[in-house]
Amino acid sequence: MIGFATRRIVQAMIVMLVVALLAFTMFRFVGDPINQMVGIETSIEEREALRERLGLNDPVPVQFFRFVTKAAQFDFGTSYQFRQPVSELFAKRIPATLELSFASAVFALVVGIPMGIYAGLNRESPVSKLFLSVSLIGISLPTFFIGILLIFLFSVTLQWLPSFGRGETVQIGSWWTTGFLTISGLKALILPSITLGLYQMTLIMRLIRAEMLEVIRTDYIKFARARGLPDRLVNFRHALKNTLVPVITITGLQLGAIIAFATITETVFQWPGMGLMFLQAVQNVDIPIMSAYLLLTAFLFVTINFIVDILYFFIDPRLRVGRP
């Protein structure tokens, strides 16, 4: 277990280093950062001085090393747009994104898993066919369109739910703000998390169904039935648990995707998270924010993957660590 964990951590660190290299390359080569920073009137000498001050004249490996050591201390430089340290900006935005991602992941799982099980167990039933077809809407329309349609329906027409923002938030500790503790915060979460989670829900549901279909045809399920075990036990204790192993992998990957897709949902719902900030940064060529975002999402992704691998230890006694 410990050996396995350390191996995974080493691999995760390599992945992070490569991402850091990409982020750094972008930093260096996507336009001259100096051009982004100074005004029209700045003279050549001043530009050169600034270059020197920012260390842009050092050899590239030195710069990369500096970039990585700084990034490891959560120092990503200063945003060109806001002229504030990127890490501070992110610290304020991360809770919003994580809460949104969490809510939509919960939505996707809570709705997707039971529907998937039902559709897997009752392959031919009209209800499961209905589930399957209706859920396809989740992947047939682009997220932004679904978001806007939801706003149109629930905010503008019915006026049930807010159309933008996080509602009221409560400060917890020094930097975490949460919308989970207020009514308006919870109401504000509903539309964005459905918008964001719909795609993942569809995916999880279809995945569980497909796995379930395979698992219930295996010998051990047949044998469990032959032993006269009640259906409830066979379906949930034996079949579902075996279904979960591949599902967890994909769900883990999907969580990473949720965080990335949050950019669009955040734009549509003006959700003050890091995705929104990232998109604004892209439009304003604010490279420090862009590269920090890359590193952060990669970090979250790698962490989630690590947790998923550890979860296998608890679910699958055979330690199926080899990836499919």
Add this chain to the structure above:
Amino acid sequence: ETLKFAFQGALNALDPYSLNETFTLSSLGNTYEGLTRRGPDLAIEPALAESWEIVDPNRWRFHLRKGVKFHNGSDFTAEDVAFSVDRVRSEGSDLTTRVPADAKVEIVDDYTVDFVLTGPNPILHYEWDTFYIMDKEWTTENDAVKVTSASDTSANHAALNANGTGPFKIVSHEAGVKTVYEKYDGWWDEAKHNIDTVEFTPIGSDATRVAALLSGEMDMVYPIPVQDIKRINDNAGTKALTGPELRTIFLGMDQMRDELLYSDVKGKNPLKDARVRKAFYQAIDIEGIKKKVMRDLSNPSALMVSPLLFSKSADFERYPYDPEAAKALLAEAGYADGFSIGMDCPNDRYVNDEAICQAVAAMLARIGVKVNLNAQPKAKYFAKILASGGYDTSFYLLGWTPGSFDSWNVLDNLMNCRDESGKGSPFNNGGFCDEKIDQLTDEILVEIDPEKRDAMIAEAFRISHENAYYLPLHQQSLAWGVSDKLDLVQRADNQFQFRFVTKN
């Protein structure tokens, strides 16, 4: 009462000299004040200066208001004015032109300040409603004397906090997320508004912004897309406020390079030929754009300045829309088969900017000119077409509001010759050069007689019109979405000032 409003962009910097941009200045205008301010009709009014006089042509005397206190409690005095003048002209300020570089400030007494100029300047104070006075002590104490400029890697106190004399103080500010204002009880003027708290949220997506108004979550949002005006008016409880804006939207063309950067014509620059420019002009169906793209919310313009700002506007008329004539002109210039040209266009800056460009592209296609449209977000767009990007464009769409509300500003910024680095008229992106206009510009600056001045301005505009140096399109309209509960003033400069708001 609480006022909640949304704008499409974010309020990034709180330093009043960091960014010369309408929304930033408008927002900070609720917190800071200048020596002058403008009323609902944009007339200049006394603000921190109770009155002023021109002692001799080169010396202006300002009598400051007494008993004014900054939000932090310190007194407003002549020291603060002198300090602000120094600061606004210091390195890093984006508003250095507010006060001429060679002007001197002399403190006569605590409440009197003299500005000593090197030559006469009748419009010295025209832009001072957005030259905000800062508190010397507060700024010095907080180590924020230096303006947080674009090249700074960290923001100082003044960029993250505000301390003005205005009717509202900023109690919390999270750039890009939310800014909260509170009524300032110690304001020197009598409050005509009834607002206690103002919450500002940037909402980038048009649809979401409009939805927030329609659903009653917002009291006021701006700008609203012209197409949603009807819906907002039809909706119970909301209305759209529209009005003429001072900004003129126009098309510019590269007339400086010998070969266009983006065109299939090689070895020569077709846009240097006035006939080609006129052909473009006459190919544009401005009424069509007005009716279909702008939904009648625009005033087609023959001039590069709003008729509200220039008395002789009525003397000018657009060249008629006439594709046949345009084709003939092109043929005459030797481009009977047309040519292709790259066009740059912002897609989030002006009202329906990208749609206008598309419509123009389609219209030019009818006379055989193939336009390759490159529409981008404003940050990338400006980085490309302005001096900082090396004027990397052949054909572009831009809008201009003269900050001083005076035509000279247009001539000075848009129509004088410039060199490659932008010396001269920095925003003359096309780089055309007409000595006559340059000469007139210099003369207009120092001319005090309004009659003569206007005649000279008209002459300059006539030259531009005849040569089709620019293709003016229209003045766009302001469009604000407002809750019926709100009573407010929509100023033609698109500034939203809370002191004009009452909510019931």
Add this chain to the structure above:
Amino acid sequence: MARALDSDLFHSFLKSKVTVVAATGTAILFLLAFLAPWIAPHDPFDLASISIMDARVPPVWMEYADPRFLLGTDDQGRDMLSGIFYGMRISLIVGFCSVVVAAFIGISLGLVAGYMGGRVDAIIMRIADVQLTFPAILIALLIDGVAHGIFGAIDREVFAFYILIVSLALSFWVQYARTVRGSTMVEKNKEYVQAARVIGIPSVIIMVRHILPNVTGPVLVIATINLALAIVTEATLSFLGVGMPPTQPSLGTLIAIGNDFLYSGEWWIAIFPGLALALLVLNVNLLGDWLRDALNPKLR
């Protein structure tokens, strides 16, 4: 042919009514898209033929309609129906190209990783991990940004297409690589591969001739689903401003444009392309679903 018609696959196809409908739907939509230049009433890409005065005409059954425009026109006066045909064509081409590129990269790397194993496998799979941390949207935004940075101003009309394909392909290849790698690891231990090795056939030929045909089943399924996904992702990218340019609108660009007119009563500008996209994706997905089940021997 007769054998194909008599095959189990074909019969399982005929048995599933939904699939037959989906297949017919897909075929019709594909035909409409690829025959667009011949059957569309107007050419929306020909700027000279559109007039701003025709903008925002409602569909024929509504008031103020114009009989020339069956489904109305958009904000520039382009015929919606023709726009949808052409847009679908572009969406499909982008989808197809990206799927083909992704499948090519993914299958090659997956085969090599699975067959070689060991260090090669570890390296390729770690690259895949890095790739997975960047979903399509991020990649497209980054590539778009990098392209702007490197080439200065780029010509959207020319480059948008390639940027889209590269970014979509880059974000999809991992799935193919993982699937192919998994199947390859199973296949390479099968005795037919050993038989080929005993004959003396070199690894590359074994991979291409023997293993590849045996691992393409799942690839086909991923490809159909990815085609749908690519079309939707392209739509999302259009919304973010890095999709196809508005002068050559894809379905996604049309929706993104129409988005601005949802509240103003000109619903047809967004809803019709939205419906077309939903229909297309739905049909392709339903086909992919059926294929997934039908090709899975464990479910027979």
Add this chain to the structure above:
Amino acid sequence: MSVLDIKDLRVEFPGRKSVFVAVDDVTLSVDAGKVLGVVGESGAGKSTVGNAVIGLLQEPGHIAGGEVYLHGKRIDQLPYKEKRRLRGRKIGMIFQDPLTSLDPLQTVESQLVETIRTHLPLSGSQARQRAIELIEAVGIPDAPERIKQYPHQFSGGMRQRVVIALALCAEPELVIADEPTTALDVSIQAQILELMRKLCRERNVAMLVITHDMGVIADITDHVAVMYHGELVEYGETTQVLGAPEHPYTQSLISAVPRPDIKVERFPVVNYIEKAGTPQKQIDIATHWLGKARDYEKVSGPLVKATDLDMRFETRGSIFPSKRKYFQAVKKVSFDINEGETFGLVGESGSGKSTIARLITGLYQPTGGSILFGKTELTSLKNRKDVLAMRRQMQMIFQDPYSSLNARMRVSDIIAEPIKFHRLASSNAEVRQIVDDLLDHVGLGAAAGRKFPHEFSGGQRQRISIARALATRPRFLICDEPTSALDVSIQAQILNLLKDLQEELGLTMLFISHDLAVIRQMCNRIGVMRHGELCEVADCDQLFEAPQHPYTRELLNLMPSLELLSRANLATA
């Protein structure tokens, strides 16, 4: 009254074009304490009978006629719930594959306890107590400890015991065992059979054992039913059916079982099977392509000489050499094979037989030792041309006829591939001619070339494999359990074919099997392997008559006694 009575059972699988009748008119009964064996070729409907009794026919299969009685009570028409209550409680079922019959994510204990508590009114701790007793009863030591483990921590044999314990845990009156030992090694098979016999006796349960292994039938059954194409062709006491079979199918089936006691020239072929393969076309080897260019260099000593072969696999990799773990699959093995002879390798599963085959063919690089082929040292071949030349002289036939052919290639392409690859023919027409001849030669007919492998049965596929192996005109043929996946009847055909080919072409063969009887019929000399070591090498007759090594003796003892069969054979032979 019998425990189980089946009357006129008919099971149908409605297909796309027609209804497939898997079981037709089968009437059987089993008494308490007795074992009924069901035999028959693959696909005869044996499993279907078992599944029909317990009510687990796979959709769309259903009982289309007949009745099933348990203790005189009709059970085939019971509603789903009541049928489910019978399962486990009254009827226990044991499936063929112990590796896949247990839920990999649940401990053995939890699977036992849940089954016990489903059927018996016991508390949790009582159930656990009973589970431990059961596990002890099936002969797994350390029951209280082992029971807490997961299935993957058990060996195959132990898992099969757990499956048996699970089937018995609610004390059913009838146990249906569907090929309970097919997946197991001979030694474990013997133990499991012994266990079942004991259960039958001690607990007085009725048992229905489904198998195609005549040895198992002879060993433990009291009655036997022979099925052919869904029908019952013969049914009676075991001694009587085996000793004096009446139906021609039974007769030919029994005659095809290889006998360990006497060596025969050719196997009697099951002639009852209508499509037993077209008779081979005899070709004149001397003039034929196959015979041409067999001008291999003559060798003086043995053709293949393995000396001190060693093979170890890394089972756990690590960057630190000290942390790596190895498994020694082959230890210091030496043997020679002479030109023209058949050398047999026997031994239990996992003893390293296949590994040796792969070492010789070069699929693995040995970690030690040398292999001489003629005068060439195989382990140090570097030059690609030499390697190819060696590859041409050596071919291999694999165990699994289903996975040894590429499903996506036409049969003709499969066979042509080595010919084209080694450039053994000058034109495409010649290649086609050779392929057709080879297909004729293995008895498939040239028309088979246009088909795909899945259109053939297991036995036919094995013939295709053989044709492919012959296509390079090899000198040395390795057969790695070429028939262990096949029925006895088809096995007989394949073995006959191999024998014929060897005679005609003068091939040298390495024949690997775990079936002693088959080895005896095929080989001149035999090596016995265990745990990677070669225990004994001896001439065939000597090994069977006077085994030297204790392990060889143990192996010979474990062979199911075929006394009954032998008598029958003598009668027909």
